[in-house]
Amino acid sequence: MSSFLTIKQAAEILGVSTKTVRRWDQNGKISSIRTPGGHRRFKSNELLNNTTKASATIGYARINPNQSEEQLNQQVFKLQTYCQERGWNCEIINDCGSGVDYSSKGLIRLIKLICHHKLERLVLSHKDRLLTLGADLVFTLCEIFGVEVVIINSTDEVALEDDLTNDLQDIIQLFNTRVYGSRNSHNTHLVKQLQQITKSLSS
Incomplete structure (x- = not known):
């Protein structure tokens, strides 16, 4: 029943x-x-058993909050063009958030599609478009549920370095506010050193 x-x-x-x-x-x-x-x-x-399901191919596009809509559109265009050239019916999931944010709506929807056997293929412009840290976990889910992962590797290296710097800043902020707190003088000094390193990477 x-x-x-x-x-x-x-x-x-x-x-x-x-x-x-x-x-x-x-x-x-x-x-x-x-x-x-x-x-x-x-x-x-x-x-x-319903036949109404998500597209067999999902292209996942993500930008950091400090990036422009134009950069997102460029990423989406690459994904759509790549899929169209191969005859894949592709749906694009857009996200705007940090590469260390696991609560973004698009990412959560993508994981649900994978775990509910609604997805045949996942297409990314670059591995780090999914997550900066933790992408391999999602790839393991894809392997378990039989989802093919295609990485185009067409992401601009300069933009990628900027993303890594921004994600490092987010990690430092989490480190400062959630893990150790800012009251301990030793930890405060350590956080300042990490912030200086991040600034030097972005200069």
């Missing part, structure tokens, strides 16, 4: 937002029943 899921649970399985689930239900792409209180409920087995 099939179990019934709330709209939030259905969205997690499908790897989309609850707004998208409502739209798909209204359009007849998926079916639901209504509780006496008028809430939607979805059969778990129907969702798991």
Whole structure:
């Protein structure tokens, strides 16, 4: 007997937002029943076997907060062109955040798609576009769930160095505020030294 899921649970399985689930239900792409209180409920087995799913190929594009929309568009164009040349139906996930931020919406959605068997192929312009630290963990998930990873390696090296410097600054900030705190004079001195090193890298 099939179990019934709330709209939030259905969205997690499908790897989309609850707004998208409502739209798909209204359009007849998926079916639901209504509780006496008028809430939607979805059969778990129907969702798991549903043919409506994410694109088989996802291109993931990310910029740091200090980068421009034009830089994001250039990255997206490279991904789209690469996929079109190979006849892949590609959807692009955009993110704007630090390379050490694991809570960005696009990254979370990507991981959900991988873990729910909704993805055949992941395309990146460069490995570090995914995460500066921790990308290998996501690649391991791709291997476990049978997702092919394609890295174009077309990222500008200068831009990549800038990203690494920005990510290092984020790590230092986390180190300062979350791990050791700033009250200890020895730790404060250590943080200042790290900040000076970061400035010298960016100069």
